[in-house]
Amino acid sequence: MTHLHHEHYHTQDRQLNTPISDITKAHSMGTSIMAVEFNGGVVVGADSRTTTGSYIANRVSNKLTPVAKRIYCCRSGSAADTQAISDYVSYYLSMHTMELDHLPKVKTAGTLFRKLCYGNRNHLMAGIICAGYDDELGGQVYNIPLGGALVRCPFTIGGSGSSYIYGFCDKYFKENMTEKECKEFVVQALSLAMARDGSSGGIVRLAAITKEGVSHETFTLDHSEKKLPNQHVDGN
Numbered sequence: 434m435t436h437l438h439h440e441h442y443h444t445q446d447r448q449l450n451t452p453i454s455d456i457t458k459a460h461s462m463g464t465s466i467m468a469v470e471f472n473g474g475v476v477v478g479a480d481s482r483t484t485t486g487s488y489i490a491n492r493v494s495n496k497l498t499p500v501a502k503r504i505y506c507c508r509s510g511s512a513a514d515t516q517a518i519s520d521y522v523s524y525y526l527s528m529h530t531m532e533l534d535h536l537p538k539v540k541t542a543g544t545l546f547r548k549l550c551y552g553n554r555n556h557l558m559a560g561i562i563c564a565g566y567d568d569e570l571g572g573q574v575y576n577i578p579l580g581g582a583l584v585r586c587p588f589t590i591g592g593s594g595s596s597y598i599y600g601f602c603d604k605y606f607k608e609n610m611t612e613k614e615c616k617e618f619v620v621q622a623l624s625l626a627m628a629r630d631g632s633s634g635g636i637v638r639l640a641a642i643t644k645e646g647v648s649h650e651t652f653t654l655d656h657s658e659k660k661l662p663n664q665h666v667d668g669n
Contacts, residue, residue: 464508522549594633
């Protein structure tokens with residue numbers, strides 16, 4: 434009876450075409466993440482798919498993680514690694530806020546991410562984008578890649594889906610965009626990445642961070658903008 438029960442599970446496994454070994458693998462955030470500075474703040478965005486091997490573990494996960502008031506991080510790589518790092522940074526920033534009695538700077542958060550990622554670079558699979566708003570420098574975007582560097586950029590993209598949209602982003606990004614233009618740019622870029630990258634999918638989550646606070650939006654692939662941002666028709 435035990436033998437038949439064992440065979441039954443293997444038959445279902447073949448029908449589902451999902452190896453049991455994939456289901457038991459660590460959660461991976463093969464992903465598309467993005468952050469862009471605009472005139473007055475930043476917009477961060479990400480897809481929502483997490484995988485274990487070839488198995489989709491979660492279609493609507495949230496890869497936009499708050500680490501302090503008006504500071505968020507976008508996570509790619511190992512879900513466990515990035516969650517642990519963001520928890521450490523959030524804890525350190527809360528202690529920092531209580532000690533100094535003011536909100537932390539975005540660069541302080543980025544520096545904490547850099548120290549943790551660089552100090553544990555041989556043991557982590559974590560690509561982080563740290564973005565937010567502070568009263569000193571306004572909206573800021575910092576990229577912390579796998580090796581643990583810290584680079585401020587007007588916009589940055591990351592994750593497995595980013596390789597498909599570098600050309601699009603280079604062509605259509607412009608400085609001093611409005612918040613609306615910035616959101617359209619991020620949604621369109623992430624939609625293109627999700628359409629091409631098998632490890633990205635689900636919905637697009639956006640967070641706009643300004644002096645007033647944080648606003649959240651979600652978009653499905655079907656309802657994202659079809660036209661290209663800043664598109665114009667040359668009459669000549």
